[in-house]
Amino acid sequence: MFLTKDEERxxxxxxxxxxxxxxxxxxxxxxxxxxxxxxxxxxxxIAGVSYGNIGDAGMELLEDWAEQGARIKVxxxxxxxxxxxxxxxxxxxxxEYHARQLRIIRAFERMxxxxxxxxxxxxxxxxxxxxxxxxxxxxxxxxxxxxVLGAKTNREGGPSALAAAVTGRTPHYGLHMEENRKPTAVxxxxxxxVTTYDFSLLGYTVGRILGSGIPLLIGVPRADSDRLKIMxxxxxxxxxxxxxxxxxxxxxxxxxxxxxxxxxCVDQRELEITRERLSADGEPDLACIGCPHCSAKEMRNLARxxxxxxxxxxxxxxxxxxxxxxxxxKREGYVSAxxxxxxxxxxxxxxxxxxxxxSGYKHxxxxxxxxxxxxxxxxxxxxxxxxxHNAVNKVLEGQ
Ligand code: F3S
Numbered sequence: 509m510f511l512t513k514d515e516e517r518x519x520x521x522x523x524x525x526x527x528x529x530x531x532x533x534x535x536x537x538x539x540x541x542x543x544x545x546x547x548x549x550x551x552x553x554i555a556g557v558s559y560g561n562i563g564d565a566g567m568e569l570l571e572d573w574a575e576q577g578a579r580i581k582v583x584x585x586x587x588x589x590x591x592x593x594x595x596x597x598x599x600x601x602x603x604e605y606h607a608r609q610l611r612i613i614r615a616f617e618r619m620x621x622x623x624x625x626x627x628x629x630x631x632x633x634x635x636x637x638x639x640x641x642x643x644x645x646x647x648x649x650x651x652x653x654x655x656v657l658g659a660k661t662n663r664e665g666g667p668s669a670l671a672a673a674v675t676g677r678t679p680h681y682g683l684h685m686e687e688n689r690k691p692t693a694v695x696x697x698x699x700x701x702v703t704t705y706d707f708s709l710l711g712y713t714v715g716r717i718l719g720s721g722i723p724l725l726i727g728v729p730r731a732d733s734d735r736l737k738i739m740x741x742x743x744x745x746x747x748x749x750x751x752x753x754x755x756x757x758x759x760x761x762x763x764x765x766x767x768x769x770x771x772x773c774v775d776q777r778e779l780e781i782t783r784e785r786l787s788a789d790g791e792p793d794l795a796c797i798g799c800p801h802c803s804a805k806e807m808r809n810l811a812r813x814x815x816x817x818x819x820x821x822x823x824x825x826x827x828x829x830x831x832x833x834x835x836x837x838k839r840e841g842y843v844s845a846x847x848x849x850x851x852x853x854x855x856x857x858x859x860x861x862x863x864x865x866x867s868g869y870k871h872x873x874x875x876x877x878x879x880x881x882x883x884x885x886x887x888x889x890x891x892x893x894x895x896x897h898n899a900v901n902k903v904l905e906g907q
Contacts, residue, residue, distance in 0.1 A: 509538045509679070510545045518675060526578035530671035537668055538679030547680045550636050550659075551583040552673035553629050553644035554621060556666025558590035558861035559609040560886075566666075567608055570615040573670070580620035581676040585629040587646045587666075588801075588861050589613060592854040593625070599854065600866030621673070624830060625856035628737065628801045630657060632832030638759065641684055643672035647750070648800045648878065651740030654751035656733065658759045660684045663750045683751060691753055692721035693770040697728050699779050704738045704806075705875040705895035707731060709779045711739035712877035715747025716782060717772060724753040724764060731757050737800045738876055745878040746782075786880040788890035792873035795903045796859040796883075797896065798828030799876035807837040807853075811845035813900055819850030823903035824869055827853045860886050873899045 511519065519535060521528040534546060556562050562570075590609050591601045601609075613623060624632060627646045630653065636642045638658035644650050645664040653659040662682040664672065672678040682688055695714055701707060714723050723743075731739070731754065743749040753761035797810065810827060819825045827846055829837070834855045837843050843853050854862075859872065859879050864887035871890040872883050880891040894902075 509535060509543055511535070515546055515677070524577045526573055526576040527674060529573070529576070530578065530674040533667060533671040534675060534677060534679055538681065541679060541681045543679035543681040545680050546677040547641050547684060548676055549582055549643050549672055549678050550640040551585075551634055551642045552580070552669050553585050553587065553634065553642070553646055553649055554616070554666060554669045554673060555587040555645035557586045557612060557616070557625060558588065558857070559605060559612055560590040560863055561861055562612070562666070564608070567612050567615070570612055574615040574618040578619050578674050580673040582673060583634055584621045584673040585624040585626070585634045586616055586621050587625065588627060588858045589625045589856050590862050591857050593856045595854060598852065599862060600868065601863060602866075605863065619674070624832070626801050626830035626832075627858070628803070628830060631801075631803055632830050641678065643669050643678040645669040647744035648737065648741035650750050651744050651752065652737050654683055654689070655740065655753065655758050656736050660689070663744075689751060690722065691724035691764055691766065691769060693718055693723050693772065694766050695723045695725045696771065696773045697725055698773055699776045701728055703895050704735050705893070707735040707739040708742045708875065708877045709782050709893070710774065711742030712746045712786070712881070713774050713778050713782045715743045715745065715749050717774070717778070718747055718749065720748045722751045722753065723749065724755065724761060724766060724769075726755045728754050728757070734803055734806055741800050741876065741878040745881045782877065783893060786877055787892040788871065788884075790871055790890060792871040792892055792902050793822060794824040794826060794867065794869035794872045794889070795899045796826050796828065796872050796874045796879055797899065799858060799860065799874060799879035801858065802827060802829040802833060804833050804836050804840070807833060807842040807846070808840065809896075810851075810900070811842040813897065814846055814849035814851065817849050818905045819903055820905040824867065825849075825851035825900060825903050826859065827851055828858045829853065829855055831855045859883055863887065864889055873902055875899050
């Protein structure tokens with residue numbers, strides 16, 4: 509792989525041990541993946557923040573990097589942590605876990621990361637320009653950045669995104685190259701797709717059937733950013749899909765060549781198979797909304813749905829969002845409307861990366877297929893999917 513003089517200096521240790529370690533990681537990765545060079549990046553989004561995910565070994569590794577002088581060079585935001593950084597007690601998180609999670613946050617802080625802790629950085633100030641090269645690691649954000657924002661990123665691991673943030677560079681391969689961003693399959697959608705839940709079901713179904721590649725979806729109504737973000741998350745959860753196109757919605761999708769591509773059809777029956785696979789028997793006692801983290805519009809919608817309603821005894825309604833959207837929603841009165849009805853709005857974390865089993869609830873329902881895909885394995889709760897209104901209704905009084 510070709511390196512500039514400056515990059516060779518970094519690799520030789522001329523800019524300190526932390527930069528050298530980061531450069532070694534990127535060069536090894538680039539060599540394995542066939543990159544011809546490193547390219548500068550505009551921003552990074554770093555996963556591997558939850559103590560529950562990375563444990564003591566990951567925490568100590570981050571502290572070592574910070575101690576060795578690793579300093580972040582480009583705008584860099586963090587994926588959700590393993591707890592709400594302020595209201596962790598209300599989630600059932602214990603002192604030990606809290607202390608370790610804070611050590612992780614402090615290590616990132618020392619390195620210069622923005623402590624955003626969200627999977628929707630593009631809603632709170634880390635929205636790359638179209639065509640920008642970036643190094644992001646959260647799978648739903650990667651899909652959204654490539655497909656909706658038109659930025660270019662591979663799906664980075666936590667360490668490679670951090671190394672990219674520290675050096676300001678990433679290996680040039682995969683989705684950074686224009687020739688690898690063309691559709692590989694055409695998906696004709698013959699199902700009724702309206703709500704965010706429909707888009708989540710569709711994304712999960714396409715990922716389940718296709719597995720990988722870049723689908724071009726046709727026959728899908730024009731979608732807003734909330735629908736596209738929930739679909740990005742689902743496509744990456746059931747498959748390894750880091751980029752998609754939707755004719756009439758995403759950039760360039762109208763003019764793309766489709767001759768010779770694999771073709772498949774997704775109908776209502778396929779969506780029903782997905783719903784069945786992601787839905788356990790029994791009645792949910794916890795509704796979780798916000799996978800990916802809620803936008804301000806979704807917070808407003810929840811506040812409206814909950815007007816004059818009340819969460820039932822022994823039930824929970826937990827809403828997940830970023831600190832930035834929380835602050836805005838608080839000013840607008842959405843948070844007080846949700847919490848006045850007995851719900852809770854948590855920030856900095858989510859139902860998948862926090863120890864949800866500590867909540868005491870047994871069965872989560874969500875409008876997000878990604879949440880229902882992961883929750884049973886990450887916390888042992890049962891999971892189900894349904895649309896937003898149904899999910900919320902299941903935990904309200906008198907239902
Ligand atoms: Fe975000 Fe957590 Fe879902 S990181 S996409 S809310 S699993």
